[in-house]
Amino acid sequence: MIAVIGGSGMKQLPGLEVTHRQMMRTPYGEPSSPLIFGTINGHEVVFLSRHGHGHTIAPHMVNYRANIWALCTLKVRCVIAVASVGGIRANLTPGTIIIPDQIIDYTYNRRFTYFEDTDRQVVHTDFTQPYCTDTRTRLLESARQAGEKIFDGGVYAATQGPRLETIAEINRLERDGADMVGMxxxxxxxxxxxxxxxxxxxxxxANYAAGRGDSQDSIPLQAVFATLEKSMVNVRNILNHLVKNDVH
Incomplete structure (x- = not known):
């Protein structure tokens, strides 16, 4: 079974034939929303809305530990996280779809690990390649089959939010090697x-990052929402092909 975590722009998964919904409890509290189970072309899929029903949970308030723990208990084969980002790199224009391969973490005060028990041996998790190579390859191949243009690779800068960044902050992220920014x-x-x-x-x-493209003075939020709505059609097309290719 494939799991999809929907972000801004994907509050539900169109095309999913829902079989049931389930609210799960975890040692870390409740996930952001009920898990929605269903099928796409006969293949099992579970969907989780990262920001909750009605998009009410800000990025820094998401219970990431509960969300991931809940999906793990279902023994899903892979997790596809759908995210909206601001484009820093010049060719990452609004509407572009990209599969990042690296990440830089600028967040703070988030519950970022499961290894907190002081009576356990310290665990150092290898994060050299932060995204699963096999799952990335499957996404890229699904995009090719779907006829969707997609960028392979890029550095995702994860910022705290919920505010957007200043031009100076985006300049710093670019100097650090980031290609896109999200929360x-x-x-x-x-x-x-x-x-x-x-x-x-x-x-x-969803938009040019601050100081890039037409975001020299401000970011046009209405245009952002329109871009997201349009580009999510392409994302769903890719996901449908990924699910179709899923091997039971």
Whole structure:
């Protein structure tokens, strides 16, 4: 079974034939929303809305540990995280879809690990490649089959939010090597790695980052929402092909 975590722009998964909904409890509290189980073309899929019903949970308030733990208990084959980002790199224009391969964490005060018990030996998780190579490859191949243009690779800068960044902050991120900026990439990715889940992100560029493109003075939020709505059609097309290719 494939798990999809929906972010801004994907509050539900169109095309999913829902069989049931389940609210799960974990040692870390309740996930952001009920898990929605169903099928796409006869293949089992579970969907979780990262920001909750009605998009009411801010990025820094998401219970990432509960979300990932709940999916792990279901023994899903892979987790696809859908995210919206701001484009820093010049060719990452609004509407672009990209599969990042690296991440830089600028978040703080988030519950970022499962290894907190002082009576256990310290665990150092290998995070050299933060996204599952096999799952990334499957996403790229699904995009090719779907006829969707997609960028392979890029550095995701995970910022705290919920505010957007200043031009100076984006300039700093660019100097650090970031290609895009978002608010939910961490600690979601490392928590998935700690539990041994195959995890990858499919990101849609919702807007130019501050100081880039037409975002010299401000970011046009209405245009952002329109771009997300349009690009999510392409994302769903890719996900449908990924599910179709899933081997039971």
């Amino acid at each position: 939910t990439g961490m600690p979601e990715a490392i928590l998935a790695r700690e539990l041994g889940l195959s995890y990858a992100t499919i990101a849609t560029v």
